[in-house]
Amino acid sequence: MRVSRQEAAENRERIVEAASRLFRDKGLDGVGVDAIMKEAGLTHGGFYGHFASKDALAAEATQLAIERSRAVQNRLTSLGELAESYLSPRHRADRANGCPVAALGSDFARRSGSERKVLTAGIARQIDRIAELLKRGTAAGRRRRAIVAYAGMVGALTLSRAVGDPALAREILAAAKETFGKETA
Numbered sequence: 326m327r328v329s330r331q332e333a334a335e336n337r338e339r340i341v342e343a344a345s346r347l348f349r350d351k352g353l354d355g356v357g358v359d360a361i362m363k364e365a366g367l368t369h370g371g372f373y374g375h376f377a378s379k380d381a382l383a384a385e386a387t388q389l390a391i392e393r394s395r396a397v398q399n400r401l402t403s404l405g406e407l408a409e410s411y412l413s414p415r416h417r418a419d420r421a422n423g424c425p426v427a428a429l430g431s432d433f434a435r436r437s438g439s440e441r442k443v444l445t446a447g448i449a450r451q452i453d454r455i456a457e458l459l460k461r462g463t464a465a466g467r468r469r470r471a472i473v474a475y476a477g478m479v480g481a482l483t484l485s486r487a488v489g490d491p492a493l494a495r496e497i498l499a500a501a502k503e504t505f506g507k508e509t510a
Contacts, residue, residue, distance in 0.1 A: 348383060358372050412498045417482060458471075470508075480501075482498075
C-alpha cells in the first residue's frame with residue numbers, strides 16, 4: 326500500500342525523532358535500525374526508503390537535537406542561566422532529550438570527517454552563542470572564555486553522568502555551575 330507524500334514526510338519525521346532520542350540515550354552504536362523503526366512505530370523494511378544509511382540518519386537526528394537544544398538555550402539571557410539549565414539534575418537525568426554533544430561527542434570523535442560536520446557546526450554555533458552572552462572583554466577574549474565554559478560544562482555533565490555516586494555527581498554539577506556560570510574578565 327502506497328503512502329502519500331505527507332504520510333511519508335510524517336514517517337520520516339517520526340524516524341528522525343526516535344533516532345534522535347535513542348542515539349543520545351544509547352549511543353550511535355548502541356541502537357540499531359530495527360529498534361529505531363520500532364520506536365517510530367514503523368517496520369524495519371521501510372528504513373532505506375527514507376535514508377541511505379544509519380550514518381545519514383545519525384547526522385539528521387543529531388541536527389534535530391542541536392536545533393532543539395539551541396531553541397531552548399536561545400531563551401536564556403546570561404551565562405549564569407545557561408549554566409543553571411545545562412548543569413541541572415534534570416538535564417543530567419534526561420540524556421535522551423539532552424545535549425547531543427555530551428551524549429554523542431565521543432561517538433562522533435570516532436567517525437569520519439564528513440559525519441562529524443553536523444556536530445562540529447553545532448559546537449561552533451554554541452561557542453558563538455556563549456560568547457554573545459559574555460559582556461566584558463575583547464571579542465577574542467570572550468571567545469576563549471566561551472570555549473572554556475562550554476568545554477567545562479560539557480565535561481562536567483559527562484562526568485556527572487559517568488560516576489556511580491549520586492553525591493559526587495551533584496558535587497561535580499555544583500562546582501561546574503559555580504565556576505562556569507560566572508562571567509569573569
